[in-house]
Amino acid sequence: MNGAGRAGLACLLLLLVARPGWAAAGSGxxxxxxxxxxxxxxxxxxxxxxxxxxxxxxxxxxxxxxxxxxxxxxxxxxxxxxxxxxxxxxxxxxxxxxxxxxxxxxxxxxxxxxxxxxxxxxxxxxxxxxxxxxxxxxxxxxxxxAFETLPRRLILFKTAFPSLRRVALFHSSRLPFLKGHIEEYLRPVANELKIELVDYPVNDTREFDACSAAIAPGEIDGIFMLPDPISVTMLEQLVRFSRERRLPLMVADNALLARGGVMGYSPDxxxxxxxxxxxxxxxxxxxxxxxxxxxxxxxxxxxxxxxxxx
Known part of the structure; x- marks a missing residue:
């Protein structure tokens, strides 16, 4: 190595010592x-x-x-x-x-x-x-x-199932912030799509079973799952109900599709x-x-x- 090369290498080494963040994490x-x-x-x-x-x-x-x-x-x-x-x-x-x-x-x-x-x-x-x-x-x-993507999820749901007119929202009355998110993010686009959002307040699996049993055939056309922990705990019931009634279910997260539901739109x-x-x-x-x-x-x-x- 010539003198210029040695000088350049020495300069680079000094820089790396002075700024260790420049070195690769695996440099030891x-x-x-x-x-x-x-x-x-x-x-x-x-x-x-x-x-x-x-x-x-x-x-x-x-x-x-x-x-x-x-x-x-x-x-x-x-x-x-x-x-x-x-x-x-x-x-x-x-x-x-x-x-x-x-x-x-x-x-x-x-x-x-x-x-x-x-x-x-x-x-x-x-x-x-x-x-x-x-x-x-x-x-x-x-x-x-998860809330910002609610409008897009509903649009995709309607695109896949154009006959959707009445879509069920099962959600907890113990989570009042959900109602605010529905009104802010979901209701406006539902109105544009001419979809009626039908609210069914349920707080646990027992309430869900009682509520879903009271829903008459033809009362709803699909189920739109909201991104909240209580909905996730009720996923098994949501999937079973959607299959029994032959209703499309839009899950709250793609990771849930392995357990049921027809479609999802979310990060991985x-x-x-x-x-x-x-x-x-x-x-x-x-x-x-x-x-x-x-x-x-x-x-x-x-x-x-x-x-x-x-």
Missing amino acids: GDAPRRVGLILFSQAFRPAAEGFREGMARLGYREGRELLLDVRDIGRDLEQVPGLIREFTRKGYDLVVTTTTPVARAALAQPRGPPLLFTMVASPLRSGLVSSLRVPGGRASGVSHI FHDIGVQVAGMADRVLRGAEVGRLPVQNPWKISLLVSVKEAR
């Missing part, structure tokens, strides 16, 4: 970064795999640059406070959560690592952040924009995991999580179950 030398990932249930496992894949693409080799601790709480939110305390005690660098309830339970703890949330329908309205552009606090993440859990890995990389390199803007999903997909459509 530093202790592995510790990340705790909390799954609400096994249904969200694809998000963990996407996160693992996204981190690998960024140069974080698991077991070397990254120690990823995935915990499935099996819908038991009472486990979350203990997990956050454990992650804090062990000096974890970051926590990644799935669903609004998990994120809220984690942030309810007075201390904890920076947090990135996923599968949150509305980060602002749920109180997880004070601003989408500058979240503040110790959290940011990827919004699931795996893709969201890959996306939030990019935010995690920035936090692990020193970015302040409260100054990272909340992101929308990179991609939203329409999925149709050919089996159910028949």
